[in-house]
Amino acid sequence: MTDQLVAERNWAGNYSYQAPRIAHPENVAELQALVAGARRIRALGSRHSFNAIADTAGTLVVLDRLEPGISVDPDNMTVTVSGGTRYGTLAEELQRQGFALHNLASLPHISIAGAIATATHGSGDANGNLATAVAGLQMVTADGSLLTARRGDPDFDGMVVGLGALGIVTELTLDIEPSFDVSQSVFEDLSWDLVLADFDAVTSSAYSISLFTDWSGDRIGQAWLKRRGTALASSPSPETFFGGVPATEARHPLPGVSGSNCTEQLGVPGPWSERLAHFRMEFNPSQGDELQSEYFIPREHAVDALRTMRRLSDVVTPLLLVGEIRTMAADSLWLSPNYGRDSIGLHFTWRQDQPAVEAALPLIEAELAPFAVRPHWGKLFDAGAAAVVPLYPRFGDFIALAGRLDPTGKFRNGFLDRAVFGS
Known part of the structure; x- marks a missing residue:
């Protein structure tokens, strides 16, 4: 097992972990011994969280030395x-x-x-x-x-x-x-009016849809359509998409950035493993110059929530690199932001100005509050447990489960105390 005693930062560079020790166990038995002997301990994944959710006052454990075992x-x-x-x-x-x-x-x-x-x-x-x-x-x-x-x-x-x-x-x-094939097509310069007039038709037009916007003006920058298997054989990619026109070369979600690091576009079919993600595995996805937040809204409030965000453009757009709108199906997982409801996700990739972003988050959350908005657990948000807990019908059951499995709070940290346990 390898230990580190140096400070580590997250993927975007906006957070420095406070744990005094980072351990890399070679096998599960070593991990078990670490956990049993620790007063405070947590797992650290690929460091893609933008907040303190993965940190601890004790030992951070990284499982990168364990064999994939696929x-x-x-x-x-x-x-x-x-x-x-x-x-x-x-x-x-x-x-x-x-x-x-x-x-x-x-x-x-x-x-x-x-x-x-x-x-x-x-x-x-x-x-x-x-x-x-x-x-x-x-x-x-x-x-x-x-x-x-x-x-x-x-x-x-x-x-x-x-x-x-x-x-x-x-x-x-x-x-x-x-396995299945996917083709990915990008359309540019969509009409907000047309999208809002039939939002369901927009998001049901492909297996996976992403809309990229900076929330300003009357046009949406890009729509990424990922079409699957039988849809590829039954119909060609449309020539227009809600006022948008097909991109003629590979695009990146950020204006002016090369699309060469994105998964293949232009409607060329290929394996799901090379199309469903936006970015290529061999591409370094960040140079430490962004922050992220995301909020989940019940599907029935989608259009009203989108209109609310457009009204906040004066606050949001100057801080934004790009926003993304996606949809997800309901599930039964207690602390999933999609628990019990089909959802839209409003994703914000911010410029790395954390004080300004953190100042804007309470306003965004207040404006979206009428829609029972739930934040992404791994990204920047302002709400504490008093606001978050009522949004999840099984939250009390989760707290009880945590009490049974971790009675001394070995896996707790400041983030969980603020946003989950409310202490």
Whole structure:
């Protein structure tokens, strides 16, 4: 096992971890011993969170030394994989064997356990977030023992999106399906009026839809359409899309940035593993010059919420690199922002001016509050537990589950005390 005693920063460089020790166990047995002997301990994934959710006053554990252990079960259509493995690594191996996941997030670089613990997602009206694919998990609990749970077990739906508060997840079993092809087309300069007039038609036009906007003016910068399998064979890509015209070369979500680091576009079909994410695995996705926030709104309030955001353009646009609008299907995971409701996600990629962004967040949250807005757990938001807890019907059950699995608060930290436990 390797230990580090130096300060580490997150992916964007806006947060420095305060933990005095970072450990890299070589196997699960070493991890169990670490957890059993620790007073405070948490897992650190790919460092893609923009807040303090992964930090601890004790030991940070990184699972990058554990073997990926990718094992496909074709009879049950599942794959079992180490929690520290990155989605891009898993996707490449699944595609090699002829299988697929139902969706990917924008970045394939993120660790599987970390992304699932925070309910990270892709897009698509019928697609649940990444955590909805979890059929089973194994984690080291506070006393160092291994807990194994499967879909249908008591409290399983509370364990999946666990925020790292229940234990350190070492292994996950995910639903898979036969491999499929995807084509990705980008349209530019859409009409806000046309999009708002039939928002459902917009988001149902492809397997996965992303709209990129800076919230100003009467046009939407880009729409990314990811079309799947049978749709590719049955109909060509449209010539126009709600007033938008097809891009003639690969585009990046940020204006003026080369699209060469993005997954292949221009309607060229290819494997799901090379199209569902926005960015290529071999691309370094950040130079430390951005911040992120995201808020989830019930689908029925989508148009009103979009109009509200457009009215906030004077506040939002000057701080923004780009915004993204996506959709997700409802699920039954207790702390998923999509629990019990189909949702739209309003994502903000901010300029790295954290004081200005943090000053704007309370206003944004207040304006979106009438829509029962839920924040992304791994990104910047202002709300504390008093505002967040009432938004989740099973929050009390989650607190009770955490109390049983971690009675001394070994996995708690300042972020969880503020946003979850309310202490």
